[in-house]
Amino acid sequence: MPMDAGEIERLIKARLPDAQVTIRDLAGDGDHYAATVISASFQGKSRVQQHQIVYEALKGQMGGVLHALALQTGTP
Numbered sequence: 001m002p003m004d005a006g007e008i009e010r011l012i013k014a015r016l017p018d019a020q021v022t023i024r025d026l027a028g029d030g031d032h033y034a035a036t037v038i039s040a041s042f043q044g045k046s047r048v049q050q051h052q053i054v055y056e057a058l059k060g061q062m063g064g065v066l067h068a069l070a071l072q073t074g075t076p
Contacts, residue, residue, distance in 0.1 A: 002030020003066045008058070015057030016041050020076070031067035042075050050074075 005023040012021050012035070019039040026032040035054070042050045050073035055062055062069060 003033075003061060004030065005033065008033060008035065008066065008069075011059060011061070012037055012054060012057045015053065026068075026070070033066070033068070034070040034072075036072045036074075038074050038076055040076055042073055047073065 005025055008023050009021045013019055016037065016039045018041065019037050021038075022036040024034045026034055037050075037054055041053070045053070051071055054071055054073060058066065058069075
């Protein structure tokens with residue numbers, strides 16, 4: 001079963017309440033998304049660390065319900 005874009009945003013915001021999150025469904029199949037996540041919590045963290053925080057927020061859905069997520073992160 002595909003994952004809803006709203007659920008992805010909800011999970012990210014639960015971990016990063018200040019985040020500005022934009023989700024795009026890349027293939028229209030609910031499995032391939034692109035996300036832009038902007039959060040002050042990323043300040044001082046490497047890009048890899050930022051991505052790890054987002055993947056952690058998705059609670060193990062990557063590779064299962066959520067097949068692919070192209071991720072861009074940054075600070076405000």
